[in-house]
Amino acid sequence: MENKMKVEIWSDVMCPFCYIGKRNFETALEQFEYKKHIDVVWKSFLLDPSIPEIAEESYHDYLVTRKNMSPEQVKGMLENVTQSAKQVGLEYNFDKAVMVNSLNAHKLIQLAKTKALGNEAEERLFRAFFTEGKNIADKATLVQLGKDIGLDEAEINTIFSDEKYATLVNQDIQEAQRVGVQGVPFFVIDRKYGVSGAQPAQAFLENLKVAFAEWRKQNPETKLEVTQGQSCTTDGICE
Incomplete structure (x- = not known):
């Protein structure tokens, strides 16, 4: 497996700036030249773990x-956030948002991560909450959202009974405390650089460039002097 530079993103799917930060x-x-190495x-x-499931x-x-x-402050803030989201191509419908505990949604993300579908799960849950007004604590809704990204229904149902998924969520939260995360979104690049909040794309790009240059010095790319001979390729051609 290729060695890659890790970017860790702490996020809550009920956080409006997390979706904007993702975009x-x-x-x-x-725009990053070495994106395949990330x-x-x-x-x-x-x-807010105290929000009820209903x-x-x-x-x-x-x-x-x-x-x-x-009420006036909230109205103005939500209007501003909605406009910020629109600028990056996102549609926010706060009037439709269902305020419920996001723990079950995070359990689904933890399952998705085991299938290399973490990003897809985040995207689907963000859209479900902010755009579609879906209940992201509801089991039937989460089963459908999981199926939307290619997860198996039987496996999805295990997240509600198997405590390991809640444990994985708690491990992420405890790790956030150790790293010093006080709000989300929070981006940790190669465990050297932290980027807090929904920064502009250019700010992310600059941090990626700096961090990757340092990472590459510690992880040089292997370049071989190759002597060519008769061989078979992965597409079945032998010559």
């Missing part, structure tokens, strides 16, 4: 009652 990072990665690892983070209030009311913000 900006993806834009930067597309391994992106998603990490779980719960912004919705009790709207996104707007949640911020008013739990964050001690005025």
Whole structure:
């Protein structure tokens, strides 16, 4: 397996800036010359573990009652965030958002990571929550979202009974504390550089360039002097 530089991203699928940060990072990665040498690892983070699994209030009311913000402040903030999302091609519908605990959603992400589908799970859950107004704590909904990205239904159902998935979520959260994560999104590049928040794509790109240059010095690319002879290729041609 090829050695790659790791980028770890702590995120909560209920965090509006995490989705925006994801888009900006993806834009930067597309522009990065050595993107094939980058391994992106998603990490779980719960912004508010006290939110119940059954919705009790709207996104707007949640911020008013739990964050001690005025209705006017919340309205202005959500309008600003919606515009920021639109600038990177995302549609936010806060009036449809179902405020529920995101633990089950993170369990699905942990399963997806074992199938190399972590990024797909993050994307599907973000869209489900912010755009489609789906209940990301509901088991039937999560089964369908998991199937949407290619996960097996029987395996998806294990996340609700097998404690190992909750354990993996908690391990990510404990690791975040050790790293010093105080808010999300939080990007850790090669365990040397931390990038906090939904930074512009250019900021991500600059950090990738600096970190990769250092990483490459410690992990030089193997270049062989090859003597050609008769051989068979992977597409079955022998000559």
